[in-house]
Amino acid sequence: MKRIEFVLTVFLLTTITHILSAQGIWSSVSDFGGGNSSMGAATAALNKGYAIKGGTTQFWEYNPLTDTWTQKANIGGDIRNDPVCFTINDKIYAGLGNGFTELNDFWMYDPLTNVWTQKAGFGATDSTGSPIGGRAIAVGFALNGKGYVGGGLNSGYAFKDFYEYDPIMNSWTQKNDLPGPVRYGAVSFTIGNKAYIATGGDAMGTFYNDLWEYDQPTDTWTQKANYPGTPMHRAIAFSIGNKAYLGNGHNFTSDFWSWDQSTNTWSPISPFPGTPRYRSIAFTIGNEAFVGTGTITGSTTDDMWKYDPSCNVPAPHICMVSTDSATNYKYNIIYWDESLYPNVDSFYVYRKDALSSNYLQIGSLPANSPGVFIDTLSQIGGPNAGSPLYSSWFYKIAIRDTCGILSEKSPYHQTMFVQQNFSNFTWNAYTIESGQTNPVLGYALLRDNDNTGNWQIIVTPSGLLATDPLFSNYPNGNWRIDALGFSCSSSAKNKLLNTASRSNTIKLVTVSSDDYMGKNIDFSIYPNPVNEKIEIFLKESCTIFIYDMTQKLILSAKLNMGQNSLSLADLKNGLYCIKAVGINSTGLQKFVILK
Structure with missing residues (x-):
């Protein structure tokens, strides 16, 4: 049958689009079958x-x-x-x-x-x-x-x-x-x-x-x-x-009202378009209600109507996930352009749980806040969850609109995680789920020579591997990878950084004396002493960090559960520490290289 839509039209033209979408739409559907x-x-x-x-x-x-x-x-x-x-x-x-x-x-x-x-x-x-x-x-x-x-x-x-x-x-x-x-x-x-x-x-x-x-x-x-x-x-x-929505009744009126549970207030919505x-x-199916039949003046009726209260807000898009320079790159920061979405009550932020693969809500921001969220919620999803220092992470956002409806979640953004083996750096690609274009044009390896925050591009590789030929000249240096090609316009976005997503940083001095105390993750290494290759046996997937006795980070790698082999042929004789970091635990062991 022909589709008919009714909307309330009593406001000025300059504001009508927002008002109508906030009040929903009535549409005729097939008459009751009986x-x-x-x-x-x-x-x-x-x-x-x-x-x-x-x-x-x-x-x-x-x-x-x-x-x-x-x-x-x-x-x-x-x-x-x-x-x-x-x-x-x-x-x-x-x-x-x-x-x-x-x-x-x-x-x-x-x-x-x-x-x-x-x-x-x-x-x-x-x-x-x-x-x-x-x-x-x-x-x-x-x-x-x-x-x-x-x-x-x-x-x-x-x-x-x-x-x-x-x-x-x-x-x-x-x-x-x-x-x-x-x-x-x-x-x-x-x-x-x-x-x-x-x-x-x-x-x-x-x-x-x-x-x-x-x-x-x-x-x-x-x-x-x-x-x-x-x-x-x-x-x-x-x-x-x-x-909730309430209307019709023995008074034969067309007015309809909505009641907001959170504020305990009533508001008029678009009048019922059928005969009073x-x-x-x-009845309701999903986010739509179906209303019809009943007694009209002098008769009964079979017409049915669908009410859609949605403000028609689409699933939003994340602009970019990066590491936060203001916190020394310890946290991920999620950016989106809040100005693109009208009729928004709040934005919800989600991170993928490494254990269950479910997306867990880690926070929300009201509509009038800048589209920026710093993920400090390491207690959600296990210890170190969301930390760019330990892994790559997946993020999504969603919108709760002013009609009270939660949108579909956005396509995910997967962050980069950089691993280092002497002067060589590898990382996973910055990935965006289908449904949103990935703007990444390439990557750059950057170095901060003396830990002062003065970063410079060393090389722009064609793939996911880069080498710093002057690595050994900067014992106090830091390194990171930038994904290039972004253009974010959130009102709070730092315009100097709006074209790049930053990875975790590789710092050569990161281990503290506390890391040498205790052990609560079960892993083993063989042989010890080591000649050229070390076998690492893990009972869970971990990120491992190898340090010399001056607490200098020599190598980091993300390893899977089970047996893993690492070549240490380039290391000199001496005492080293290997730190394993899992989702819920960490552990440390010492080993000797003897050639």
């Missing part, structure tokens, strides 16, 4: 939507990829209006409602087998412990593996009792009552580990605009900011990210 419907219920599981058609036993599946509806196996029991419906661990639980009388039966649907299984009936009792019977127009939701049902109508009376369903035990347990007065036709939603109910009315025609938060561990309710629209019942609500209605259904 035809005109009202007083149904819906949920989602396994990236598809599921809906019970009101007044029937029909059950329908919606596929958002093909925008099509498919009828599935009917729910058991009588025809029903106003049931409850929610999802626990990819299974759908539905029941109650009003058929020829109020119903209390409860059913589980498996989307993989298309089979309904009857479960323990709703367990409401009166003050004497006697069963009350069924319940219609109740509120229901799932939270942390449990189902919850409360309020509703029976025999013309409204209730406020509240029950928890345990799918493992297949049993109901009464919890603390819903807050406030008795109510039916309320809405519910969940954000994180909290659940919420709002609006509704009593059986005498009084309607509410209150909002309450449920804490599962303590079984307590806390009141939140009231819904700012007209008090109403039989509305719909859903949540995406850290925001109540008794409709809603």
